Amino acid sequence: MQVAQHGFVHIPDWPTLIKFMRVQVERPFDSDLLRWEWVTLVFCLLIFTNSFLVSDRWLIAAHRWFRNYAARQTLAIWTCALFPMVIRVALLPFAPLNPPSVHDEFSLMLLADTLRSGRLTNKPHLFWQHFETIHVIQQPTYQSMYPLGSGVFMAIGMLLGHPWIGVLLSVGCMCAALCWMLQAWLPPAWAMAGALLAALQIGIGSYWMNSYLGAGTVPTIAGAFLLGSVGRFQRQPSKKMAILFAVGVVLLVNTRPFEGAVLSVVFACVAFVWLRRSTFSNSSFHWSIFTPAAYLLLIGALFTGYYSWRVTGNPFEMAYVVNRNTYGWPENLAILPPKKVSFRHLNLKKMYEVEVERRKRYSTLGHMLDSWSSREVILWEFYVGPGLTLALVFLPWALKKKPLRTIFFVALFMLALNFLQLMAHPQHLSPETAIFYLLLVAGLQQMNVLASSNRLLGMRVIAAIALCTACGGIFNLLMEPLGLRPLNFWEWPHWDYYRSRSAISSKLESFPGKHLILVRYAPTHNSHEEWVYNAANIDRSKVVWANSMGKEPDNKLRQYFRDRQAWIVQPDRDPNSFLPLTDKTYEQ
Numbered sequence: 001m002q003v004a005q006h007g008f009v010h011i012p013d014w015p016t017l018i019k020f021m022r023v024q025v026e027r028p029f030d031s032d033l034l035r036w037e038w039v040t041l042v043f044c045l046l047i048f049t050n051s052f053l054v055s056d057r058w059l060i061a062a063h064r065w066f067r068n069y070a071a072r073q074t075l076a077i078w079t080c081a082l083f084p085m086v087i088r089v090a091l092l093p094f095a096p097l098n099p100p101s102v103h104d105e106f107s108l109m110l111l112a113d114t115l116r117s118g119r120l121t122n123k124p125h126l127f128w129q130h131f132e133t134i135h136v137i138q139q140p141t142y143q144s145m146y147p148l149g150s151g152v153f154m155a156i157g158m159l160l161g162h163p164w165i166g167v168l169l170s171v172g173c174m175c176a177a178l179c180w181m182l183q184a185w186l187p188p189a190w191a192m193a194g195a196l197l198a199a200l201q202i203g204i205g206s207y208w209m210n211s212y213l214g215a216g217t218v219p220t221i222a223g224a225f226l227l228g229s230v231g232r233f234q235r236q237p238s239k240k241m242a243i244l245f246a247v248g249v250v251l252l253v254n255t256r257p258f259e260g261a262v263l264s265v266v267f268a269c270v271a272f273v274w275l276r277r278s279t280f281s282n283s284s285f286h287w288s289i290f291t292p293a294a295y296l297l298l299i300g301a302l303f304t305g306y307y308s309w310r311v312t313g314n315p316f317e318m319a320y321v322v323n324r325n326t327y328g329w330p331e332n333l334a335i336l337p338p339k340k341v342s343f344r345h346l347n348l349k350k351m352y353e354v355e356v357e358r359r360k361r362y363s364t365l366g367h368m369l370d371s372w373s374s375r376e377v378i379l380w381e382f383y384v385g386p387g388l389t390l391a392l393v394f395l396p397w398a399l400k401k402k403p404l405r406t407i408f409f410v411a412l413f414m415l416a417l418n419f420l421q422l423m424a425h426p427q428h429l430s431p432e433t434a435i436f437y438l439l440l441v442a443g444l445q446q447m448n449v450l451a452s453s454n455r456l457l458g459m460r461v462i463a464a465i466a467l468c469t470a471c472g473g474i475f476n477l478l479m480e481p482l483g484l485r486p487l488n489f490w491e492w493p494h495w496d497y498y499r500s501r502s503a504i505s506s507k508l509e510s511f512p513g514k515h516l517i518l519v520r521y522a523p524t525h526n527s528h529e530e531w532v533y534n535a536a537n538i539d540r541s542k543v544v545w546a547n548s549m550g551k552e553p554d555n556k557l558r559q560y561f562r563d564r565q566a567w568i569v570q571p572d573r574d575p576n577s578f579l580p581l582t583d584k585t586y587e588q
Contacts, residue, residue: 023105024391027377028340028386032484033475037386040471044464049457051573070192073183080195081176084203085168095477097164097210101498104146105212106533107135109163111144112214113152113536116158120148121311122536127557129344130546133532134351137322140313142536145323145330148307149254163212170217171209174433175199181434184231185403186441193462194441197469201385202426202433205473216430219348220249220262223366224434226267227407234274234403245271251299254307256431258333262383262417263431266410274403329355334362334422345547350527358422376415382426383436387468390461391443397450398442411435497529500575508543508567508578516557516564518581522572531571551586 029035048054068538070076100106114122119140125131128138135145144151153173157166178198182191203209208216225248229241245267252260305315312322327348328339338356343349384392399405414432418424419433444465448458475484508515519531532545544561548554548568558566558581566581579585 001277008456027374028380031381032380033472033479034386036475036484036553037277037468037472041386041464041468042473044468044471046482048460048464048467054460054463056456059456062463063459066193068190070189073188073191076183076188076192077176077179077193080192081172083196084175084199084209085172087199088171088204088209091204091477095210099498099502100212100533102211102528103134103530104215106133106530107144108146108151108154108214109212110136110533111146111148112154112158112163112166114143115148115151115155118537119536121309125538127546127560130549130553130557131532131534131538132345132547133347134309134327134348134527134530135185135323136533137319137326139326141311141324142538143311143319144569145320146215147254147257147318147320148304149251150214153218154212154214166213167209167214167217167231170214170221171199171203174208174217174224175203177221177228178434178437180226181228181231182438182441184228185438190441190445193466194437194444197388197441197466198433199436200466200469200473201576202383203473205476206382206426208427212476213427215427216433219252219255219427219430220433222248222255222260222273223431225251225253226246226264227434227438230267230271230274231403233271234278237275237289239289239292242290243296246293246296248493249297250304252431252578253300254304256428259414259417259428259431263410263414266413270406270410271309283525325577328352330423332418334359344549346523347521347525347527347530350525354527355422361422372419375418379424379426379429383433384440385469385472387465387472388440388444390447390465391440393443394447394450395439395443397553398439398446401442404439404442407435408439497531497571497575501531501572503576504569504578505543511565513566514541514561515543516561516566517543517545517578518554518557518566518568519545520568520570522570525572529571531569551583554581554586 010114024465029038065512069079074585098108114120121143124139124142128142131142132138137143137145152165153170154163155166156169157163160166175195175198179191179195182194185191186194202216207213224245229245229248232238233241233245249260249264252264267522308318308388311319320330323337326341328341328345329352338359341352343352380389395408399408411432414429416434418429421428444462448462451461475482504517508517532547534545535541538544544564546557558564567578569575569578
């Protein structure tokens, strides 16, 4: 996504300020996908507010049935779990899955493959220099830079036959966890409605479902455990809720360590303050209810340290820290100085330059404001969209309730914390997903209350919002054939190269014997198009991808893999062809 640059220092001139403000106003309409969704929202409102097209009798009957159904809270949770999974599987013939295409997907696939194999990490390869790639560490062990929890569901999917099955299950669990969380704060019908809206907005059509990232669902589940347990704890403290809170903390630290740790501390402080102010703070309250949770947190901390020790050799150093020390990224905190590192491969060097270039967003006040504005619009598009924007309009009335107001300030604090980061993709704020949807559904509930003079009007608007949100999910799934461009970088199927890589890999998988593919990039190669990724056990893979490092190093690698047919792929010349590797190749 191209971000407009409107930098200014100190006091800007009026034309610059007006131009800057105009850009901010235009951003919510700045993609084909968003424009379609705005038109759909208007169309849905016109349909559902017309009593000739949608009769009052139908609405009343549907409302009564839904309320009775949602009252069976366990059934509602299972329904919210199955709803996105069944719908997405049913749509597979019309919207098939794409192969992995971005660095994060390949890295998480490596993590999942390692866990599926029954290992926490892999020994470094003898020729590891040839296998250096983005978001993967090669020393002291060979593993993804991402925390352990991010690949668990995909590992389960691999055991069941396909990694995407794990992604599917994680989305179902996420929607179930959101329903359970909302039941702690809202009436059952609103809780179920909120979880189903979340399934439509971020479940069925988003990249959290339609990729191999798994980066947002598990932190969302963990955040829902925190918020749901805190909501129940303020009414009746129990060991069960304390244990679920501890489970959420362990999951967050092992998926989004920075944001997760901060959010866990904030919610623990909120719960403590509420507990001290409640009637349970007297002498009849037994602090022993926290004992099982404390043991669970201790076990989680020990296991997290053990995993880090196995991967990096240091229980206090996670893999992403090793990756940053080695390759210079992730450069996510603007307050950290860039690392000075050297590279063996051009593509890694170019990726480092891309990461460092992002620091220009903090070079002037104008760049900072522009960056913050663009990231908030991206987050709005992903979590809210045109359909749920009405919920934000009525949110101030919902915040008259003190507990919701406290949760709102927690959300503001976490968003402010994100301003220190150079990047703000939706998965970076996934621990706060539960907060977002609690506030959104509370806004919708308040809209319904304010429309109490015409009770059916609120029901009609909510039905229109649900249909618009569903259409937005369908647009996301079909954006490629429809030729729509989203605002969010991650929602687009990215580059055509992944089809070429997948086709070459599949073709060689069908050939007899084993194969070694050496990849040679041109100086102008796009660093986002990384071809060199491998399974957890490189030597046992039928097809191995490696960086070409010159004739002599390549010959040593070929000698190591002497039982394999060697091929050369030059993506910047012809990404669809692979040729036998010969001595003449190095003369070209």
